[in-house]
Amino acid sequence: MLKRAPSYRTLELELLEWQERELFEYFVVVSLKKKPSRNTYLPEVSYQFPKLDRPTKQMREAEERLKAIPQFCFPDAKDWLPVSEYTSETFSFMLTGEDGSRRFGYCRRLLPSGKGPRLPEVYCVISRLGCFGLFSKVLDEVERRRGISAALVYPFMRSLMESPFPAPGKTIKVKTFLPGAGNEVLELRRPMDSRLEHVDFECLFTCLSVRQLIRIFASLLLERRVIFVADKLSTLSSCSHAVVALLYPFSWQHTFIPVLPASMIDIVCCPTPFLVGLLSSSLPKLKELPVEEALMVNLGSDRFIRQMDDEDTLLPRKLQAALEQALERKNELISQDSDSDSDDECNTLNGLVSEVFIRFFVETVGHYSLFLTQSEKGERAFQREAFRKSVASKSIRRFLEVFMESQMFAGFIQDRELRKCRAKGLFEQRVEQYLEELPDTEQSGMNKFLRGLGNKMKFLHKKN
Structure with a gap:
């Protein structure tokens, strides 16, 4: 009997789905238009690239997404009046499809060049790729060109769409032309660690x-x-x-x-x-x-x-205290490194914080793989009660009683049950290291003595 495909979203599946795609799906400009007979404004798409011209199911779904975009670009449309000055702002939103697929909207809201009070407009890139750093650089270039002329934005976005989808750690080069500056090459690099490429802690x-x-x-x-x-x-x-x-x-x-x-x-x-x-x-x-x-x-x-x-x-009391201790030490480490380049500092911060919280999950559910059994037919099943009861700490057992009922935990376990030979993610690597650290007696009894995260900082210095 075949198991059905996972009904839960997992980060690993989303990362696989992002491969072999265009850098972005479409680019829109959203402007505010005055309501008839009212002194309020409605957001509307004033430019769109590429145009949707094929009446396929995919195109109809894309049209539905496009209808939703303006209100996310101007969630505060009702509060706007023309202004003479406005500091540009970068933000993002997420669109979820009927099939659970997610798309990111990367936005730069800015005031068009001109004199006197005027309304801002939003330049928005829709992509399946979660990479804030990369698209922030794209929007920087969009804003630079918009400051000269709106007509310079669109050829740049066409060149960008023709560029290949970058693999993690790889750089793509986009050739552009700018009056007065001539031919230019914009380099866009996708971070090696896809898990953190769309966040900044x-x-x-x-x-x-x-x-x-x-x-x-x-x-x-x-x-x-x-x-x-x-x-x-x-x-x-x-x-x-x-x-x-x-x-x-x-x-x-x-x-x-x-x-x-x-x-x-x-x-x-x-x-x-x-x-x-x-x-x-x-x-x-x-x-x-x-x-x-x-x-x-x-x-x-x-x-x-x-x-x-x-x-x-x-949360389990000792683990919560350990989390606090580790994060406070994070602040010390970052402040000691305050003379470093800001980008490197941010990357260090992201790595430090990520490892602290991964360690929390390693300590609470890191033994899950010991309770995945396999039948003669090759089907894997999770032994829930044995998994929970194997933990010596009462506070962690109480936490697991509640956490194991969550959809997050159900999705995590279902994904592991259905896996065949998928590559191990960072969490699985940290779990292996954790289990190797424990004495044989502790692996069988699981967590007889809970060691605080604050004393396990060596994980924070490991290079992935």
Whole structure:
């Protein structure tokens, strides 16, 4: 009997799906148009490349996505009036298809050149590739060209679409022409570590204390409802993507809208788990809505607007203390390295933070592979109760009782049950190292003595 394909999203599957594709699917410019007889504005697509001209199922799905894009480019359209000055802003959003596939929208909102009060416009690139750094560089070039003439943007995007999809660690070169500068070559490099190429953890530590971050992490781990509130689109999108990345090797399975348009705010009344971001201008409306139990976080003040009051008790106590210790040591390491190049510093920060949270999962579920049994037909099955009872720590067992009921855990295990010879990811590598460290007696009893993450910093210095 054949097992059905996984119904859960996993990071590894998404990374495989990204291969063999174009660098981006389409590029749009979104502008604000005045409503008839009203002093308010509606966002509309004013330019689109390439045009959709084939009435196929894929094209119809693409048209539906295009209809949704304007409100994500201007989630605050109702608040706008013409302005004379505006500092350009970079942010992103995510579109989820009916089949569960995800596409990223990378946006640069800027004020067109001119005199007098005017409205901003958004340049948006839609891609399956989650790589904020690469597309931020693309948007820098778009903004540079737009400052001269809008006509210079479109040939550049055509050249970019004709470029090959870069493999991890590889660089592509895009030949361009700019009046006054002549022929130019733009180099775009995709990071080697695909797992972190679409996140930057620095924003989390700019907005949140370590203790608050761990409380949010715990709430997401148990699939609660979480709402981020901030003044800037860039803050919402960066922090939302970063906090979800902390869940690796698990994947958030529920509603995820980094920047929720004001017109869709009723979503926060949904009884199912979600992670959404709201601009501060929507806060009065949010407080009026009958929102069920949720953690509301003000990213501007590092305070909880609303909480459940049990956030400090969700994780195993010793592991939570170890997480805090390791992250505080992270701050020391980064401050000691403050003279280094900023990009390298950010990469170091990403690696450090990632390894700290991976270590948490290694300590709690790293023994899962010991409880995957295989039948004569080659089918693998997970022994749930044996897995949980093998843990000596009572606090970890209590945590697992709840966490093992989550869709994240179900997706993780289902993916491992269906695997044949797929390459091992970073988590599996760290698990192997962890199991090799344990004495034979400890492997059979599992975690008889829980060692704090704060004393296991050697993992943070390993080169992947």
